[in-house]
Amino acid sequence: xxxxxxxxxxxxxxxxxxxxxxxxxxxxxxxxxxxxxxxxxxxxxxxxxxxxxxxxxxxxxxxxxxxxxxxxxxxxxxxxxxxxxxxxxxxxxxxxxxxxxxxxxxxxxxxxxxxxxxxxxxxxxxxxxxxxxxxxxxxxxxxxxxxxxxxxxxxxxxxxxxxxxxxxxxxxxxxxxxxxxxxxxxxxxxxxxxxxxxxxxxxxxxxxxxxxxxxxxxxxxxxxxxxxxxxxxxxxxxxxxxxxxxxxxxxxxxxxxxxxxxxxxxxxxxxxxxxxxxxxxxxxxxxxxxxxxxxxxxxxxxxxxxxxxxxxxxxxxxxxxxxxxxxxxxxxxxxxxxxxxxxxxxxxxxxxxxxxxxxxxxxxxxxxxxxxxxxxxxxxxxxxxxxxxxxxxxxxxxxxxxxxxxxxxxxxxxxxxxxxxxxxxxxxxxxxxxxxxxxxxxxxxxxxxxxxxxxxxxxxxxxxxxxxxxxxxxxxxxxxxxxxxxxxxxxxxxxxxxxxxxxxxxxxxxxxxxxxxxxxxxxxxxxxxxxxxxxxxxxxxxxxxxxxxxxxxxxxxxxxxxxxxxxxxxxxxxxxxxxxxxxxxxxxxx
Amino acid sequence: xxxxxxxxxxxxxxxxxxxxxxxxxxxxxxxxxxxxxxxxxxxxxxxxxxxxxxxxxxxxxxxxxxxxxxxxxxxxxxxxxxxxxxxxxxxxxxxxxxxxxxxxxxxxxxxxxxxxxxxxxxxxxxxxxxxxxxxxxxxxxxxxxxxxxxxxxxxxxxxxxxxxxxx
Numbered sequence: 078x079x080x081x082x083x084x085x086x087x088x089x090x091x092x093x094x095x096x097x098x099x100x101x102x103x104x105x106x107x108x109x110x111x112x113x114x115x116x117x118x119x120x121x122x123x124x125x126x127x128x129x130x131x132x133x134x135x136x137x138x139x140x141x142x143x144x145x146x147x148x149x150x151x152x153x154x155x156x157x158x159x160x161x162x163x164x165x166x167x168x169x170x171x172x173x174x175x176x177x178x179x180x181x182x183x184x185x186x187x188x189x190x191x192x193x194x195x196x197x198x199x200x201x202x203x204x205x206x207x208x209x210x211x212x213x214x215x216x217x218x219x220x221x222x223x224x225x226x227x228x229x230x231x232x233x234x235x236x237x238x239x240x241x242x243x244x245x246x247x248x249x250x251x252x253x254x255x256x257x258x259x260x261x262x263x264x265x266x267x268x269x270x271x272x273x274x275x276x277x278x279x280x281x282x283x284x285x286x287x288x289x290x291x292x293x294x295x296x297x298x299x300x301x302x303x304x305x306x307x308x309x310x311x312x313x314x315x316x317x318x319x320x321x322x323x324x325x326x327x328x329x330x331x332x333x334x335x336x337x338x339x340x341x342x343x344x345x346x347x348x349x350x351x352x353x354x355x356x357x358x359x360x361x362x363x364x365x366x367x368x369x370x371x372x373x374x375x376x377x378x379x380x381x382x383x384x385x386x387x388x389x390x391x392x393x394x395x396x397x398x399x400x401x402x403x404x405x406x407x408x409x410x411x412x413x414x415x416x417x418x419x420x421x422x423x424x425x426x427x428x429x430x431x432x433x434x435x436x437x438x439x440x441x442x443x444x445x446x447x448x449x450x451x452x453x454x455x456x457x458x459x460x461x462x463x464x465x466x467x468x469x470x471x472x473x474x475x476x477x478x479x480x481x482x483x484x485x486x487x488x489x490x491x492x493x494x495x496x497x498x499x500x501x502x503x504x505x506x507x508x509x510x511x512x513x514x515x516x517x518x519x520x521x522x523x524x525x526x527x528x529x530x531x532x533x534x535x536x537x538x539x540x541x542x543x544x545x546x547x548x549x550x551x552x553x554x555x556x557x558x559x560x561x562x563x564x565x566x567x568x569x570x571x572x573x574x575x576x577x578x579x580x581x582x583x584x585x586x587x588x589x590x591x592x593x594x595x596x597x598x599x600x601x602x603x604x605x606x607x608x609x610x611x612x613x614x615x616x617x618x619x620x621x622x623x624x625x626x627x628x629x630x631x632x633x634x635x636x637x638x639x640x641x642x643x644x645x646x647x648x649x650x651x652x653x654x655x656x657x658x659x660x661x662x663x664x665x666x667x
Numbered sequence: 668x669x670x671x672x673x674x675x676x677x678x679x680x681x682x683x684x685x686x687x688x689x690x691x692x693x694x695x696x697x698x699x700x701x702x703x704x705x706x707x708x709x710x711x712x713x714x715x716x717x718x719x720x721x722x723x724x725x726x727x728x729x730x731x732x733x734x735x736x737x738x739x740x741x742x743x744x745x746x747x748x749x750x751x752x753x754x755x756x757x758x759x760x761x762x763x764x765x766x767x768x769x770x771x772x773x774x775x776x777x778x779x780x781x782x783x784x785x786x787x788x789x790x791x792x793x794x795x796x797x798x799x800x801x802x803x804x805x806x807x808x809x810x811x812x813x814x815x816x817x818x819x820x821x822x823x824x825x826x827x828x829x830x831x832x833x834x
Binding site: 082083086169 | 766776793
């Protein structure tokens with residue numbers, strides 16, 4: 078035994094393990110900082126900076142001080158910055174690699190702060206492309222389209238009306254022409270007339286002759302009936318064509334006027350500018366506010382989701398941690414309670430969170446969050462509450478908010494060469510709701526801007542008009558539509574500002590623009606007239622044919638009914654009289 | 668290099684072939700398995716507490732650490748198949764719920780797989796390394812020592828200085 082055991086080795090073992098433990102404890106804060114940085118960088122896809130980390134053993138907890146998460150879409154700014162993050166962590170689940178945090182306190186949270194130096198980005202978000210596309214919406218005079226370009230690229234009602242009228246004409250043209258050819262000729266009608274006159278004016282003394290004439294008349298009547306049917310078919314076809322073509326021609330006559338109304342602003346040069354001026358002037362700020370409001374979905378949920386993906390990826394590269402039912406039903410990450418304080422303009426907004434995890438199916442509860450802030454120096458009230466549940470199929474969530482009387486001051490709205498605008502003062506109120514179903518967002522909100530005081534400057538005629546309109550604004554209602562998917566919000570804004578700007582621009586048009594408008598009107602009318610000429614003439618011809626057919630049918634009907642009937646009736650009366658005379662002679666002996 | 672010198676010194680010394688072989692085998696296990704884990708602490712304790720040759724342990728540790736690069740995927744798949752075998756699930760579940768089981772981290776596929784592979788290899792490595800030490804001492808050591816050049820080098824100041832560095 079003595080040969081097998083090395084007693085000094087036991088001392089060496091304790092010394093070595095003690096040294097390892099001492100090094101771990103000595104550099105524990107450093108390990109925490111490194112691990113947190115790495116974990117958050119994987120989750121956010123961009124550089125994360127942590128000033129320092131602290132720990133305590135009883136109860137076990139860690140604190141991260143000065144946390145900055147680079148915005149992957151704008152690396153010069155932070156997506157989120159927190160002064161301090163403190164967490165009380167349960168120790169025993171850590172052995173199972175489960176992070177269970179009883180209380181998390183995040184203080185001094187700020188969004189969109191400027192970074193000291195540009196942060197590194199590991200994953201690029203493509204969602205930013207749409208935002209940059211908004212930057213160059215104001216046209217210069219040289220960018221304005223010519224009348225021909227406008228006519229070529231605009232979906233004109235005149236063009237559509239011409240196409241529809243032509244289609245209707247083509248549809249009926251062949252049928253009517255074919256049936257017109259089959260109509261009985263004038264000579265044939267005269268011949269009918271002659272034959273009927275001969276039959277009706279002959280004095281039939283012999284009943285056999287009368288019978289033969291009657292048979293001949295019946296044959297003639299059959300022929301006339303066939304021709305009458307042809308006339309009737311033709312009349313129906315013309316009537317159907319008239320019903321189809323008339324409204325289309327009326328539409329064609331009205332279309333140039335409607336097109337002119339629609340296109341005049343475009344030719345005058347404002348449409349390019351007013352097309353989305355609401356989004357351009359207010360959109361960036363409104364989108365920023367909305368994104369902050371939806372931070373729970375748009376920042377936290379993707380971070381949690383990528384934490385889940387990170388675990389899956391680790392499994393592939395260097396083994397994986399297999400979970401077994403440990404009867405505790407714990408998720409990998411579970412923050413039971415969290416108080417997150419957001420700092421904004423010397424005000425602190427406290428948000429209370431419960432059950433933050435990415436494995437909601439395990440805990441059977443959704444992550445909930447709530448802000449209920451009473452009157453402060455900046456607003457009258459601010460309420461927000463919502464929840465989200467991460468599933469394999471995606472995120473399901475909902476959120477509603479209500480903000481009243483938020484004071485705004487000195488906010489740069491747009492700063493371009495052609496137009497710059499600044500909101501000097503105003504009061505904003507907003508309410509809305511958003512739902513998420515399998516990562517797809519849908520929702521709407523209203524942002525009311527009141528007591529507005531704005532400053533705006535343009536550099537050309539169009540942007541000067543826009544600037545003047547903006548400077549006169551005292552209130553505005555922005556309607557927000559939220560769509561898109563988690564991590565890639567699609568926000569659209571609308572207001573009556575576009576109409577206001579359109580009217581302002583049209584009342585300020587110059588000679589050149591007026592010339593273009595006249596040219597537009599003339600070209601639209603010319604298009605309509607050339608199409609209308611053909612269609613109108615054809616319709617008139619069809620109407621003439623219809624009148625003609627009406628006359629022919631009337632005379633045929635008259636010939637058939639009145640004249641032959643009178644011949645038969647006269648003969649009947651004559652025979653009756655003769656019969657009566659014979660009977661009188663026999664009875665009374667005359 | 669110092670480690671190799673120490674190994675050759677141990678090979679040429681009075682250390683028993685079994686001491687060298689056990690050191691080599693434990694070093695192999697240490698090299699193939701991830702360093703973080705309860706098994707590493709037990710290995711370290713065994714190497715220091717029992718009269719095992721440290722030089723052979725350290726050489727084998729370094730040598731087999733290189734082998735982990737191509738072998739990790741295979742060893743991970745061994746662990747994966749064991750941990751996902753339905754018949755073993757009750758055992759792993761009990762193990763997983765136990766503090767000692769949790770400390771072993773055997774529910775990590777690479778940790779379990781590499782340890783199983785290393786343990787399966789260990790009897791062969793032990794016997795082969797013991798056999799090689801004996802053969803080395805019987806044939807190679809005697810032959811090498813007879814070479815004039817070796818005798819010259821061993822007698823030089825440079826060798827003594829080099830040996831000193833190794834210690």
